[in-house]
Amino acid sequence: MPLGTLDRTAPPLFHQGPSALSKLIFFSAVAVFLMVADARFNLVQPIRNAIGTVLYPVQWVALKPVQLALGGGRYLDDLNEAQRKAAQAKQSMALLAERASRADALAEDNARLRELLELRETTRSVTRAAAVLFDAADPYSRKIVIDQGMQQGIVPGSPVMDADGVLGQVTSVQAFTSEVTLIVDRDQAIPVQIARTGARSVAFGDANAHAGGLELRFMSADADLREGDILATSGVDGVYPAGLPVARVDRIERRAESPFARIHCVPLADVTGVRYVLVIKPVGTPSLTASAMPLPAAPAKAQEAKDAGKTAGGDSAKDSGKTVDKAAAKESAKESAKGTVKGAGKEKADAKVDARTSAGAKPAAPAPATTAPQPQRRQETRTP
Numbered sequence: 001m002p003l004g005t006l007d008r009t010a011p012p013l014f015h016q017g018p019s020a021l022s023k024l025i026f027f028s029a030v031a032v033f034l035m036v037a038d039a040r041f042n043l044v045q046p047i048r049n050a051i052g053t054v055l056y057p058v059q060w061v062a063l064k065p066v067q068l069a070l071g072g073g074r075y076l077d078d079l080n081e082a083q084r085k086a087a088q089a090k091q092s093m094a095l096l097a098e099r100a101s102r103a104d105a106l107a108e109d110n111a112r113l114r115e116l117l118e119l120r121e122t123t124r125s126v127t128r129a130a131a132v133l134f135d136a137a138d139p140y141s142r143k144i145v146i147d148q149g150m151q152q153g154i155v156p157g158s159p160v161m162d163a164d165g166v167l168g169q170v171t172s173v174q175a176f177t178s179e180v181t182l183i184v185d186r187d188q189a190i191p192v193q194i195a196r197t198g199a200r201s202v203a204f205g206d207a208n209a210h211a212g213g214l215e216l217r218f219m220s221a222d223a224d225l226r227e228g229d230i231l232a233t234s235g236v237d238g239v240y241p242a243g244l245p246v247a248r249v250d251r252i253e254r255r256a257e258s259p260f261a262r263i264h265c266v267p268l269a270d271v272t273g274v275r276y277v278l279v280i281k282p283v284g285t286p287s288l289t290a291s292a293m294p295l296p297a298a299p300a301k302a303q304e305a306k307d308a309g310k311t312a313g314g315d316s317a318k319d320s321g322k323t324v325d326k327a328a329a330k331e332s333a334k335e336s337a338k339g340t341v342k343g344a345g346k347e348k349a350d351a352k353v354d355a356r357t358s359a360g361a362k363p364a365a366p367a368p369a370t371t372a373p374q375p376q377r378r379q380e381t382r383t384p
Helices: 020-041 045-122 297-311 315-358 373-382
Strands: 126-137 143-148 160-162 166-173 180-182 189-194 200-205 212-218 230-234 245-253 260-267 276-280
Touching: 045 276, 143 166, 189 245, 212 245
Parallel strands: none
Antiparallel strands: 126 143, 126 276, 143 180, 160 166, 160 276, 166 180, 189 200, 189 230, 200 212, 212 260, 230 245, 245 260
């Protein structure tokens, strides 16, 4: 190849252009100019806004993972705090509900106690308040146990009632507790009378152990009895005071084949949920009757009189002799008075007989005149 045909210029790959120093000076001057112009005339602000608008989506996408991480942490913290506050709120609500239920129970107890106090004021018998502890374990009887016993003066047979009426009777007494048989028990009976008519009868507990009612037996089918009549204690048994409300007539069944009516009654007392009761002293208790009080002292007085009679002497014997003489004198005076009256009567009879004889009438049986004064003379001799 001939030498004259070779291209001696540099290839484009190795074309240098301006030098690096010249480029640094140029771009430095442009930067200084732009900074001064932006500071003085805000020339670059539109360009900055345009670039920010274009780069905002890229910025949003780039910040989302960071925001999600921070938000997830805050969400978990807030969730834990909310759960903790909800648990505290539930506990406080449970406490408030318990207090509210206690307040309602206390209000009911207060009302029942007020009713018992009013009943105690109106009842003339000796009463004592008691609280029901529990029901008896026997499923075939209707009994409850109260917190008053022998130490508090409870005696067997004491009537028990609540604010509405008679509840039952004390059947077993322990030192600090007592067992009360309810009036709805099948083995319990109580003398009653109809408040409207005054007719007496006997109310028995229902034979069904779980019936919770009373039955008025031995009432004739044509008896004056209506549904809704109130039954009260008659007081003839010497245990229950008269006039205590017992039950209300609920249903009357009159059958043609039976001379007696079947009468179902509902007790006025709360036999299923009572909590406070009044225990009443039986009206026939010797400690409450005045006639029974001096009876134990009679044997002692008789023994003392007997001992005094045996050991008396001296002046006491003289006094007793004088007392006996005075008593004998009183008795002789009474007998002489009786003899005088009899003698006077006989003298009158003799006078009548003499009058009849003088008139011509024959006497039936003349009595000797000397026999009449004999008792009088005898009495006259004993009188001094």
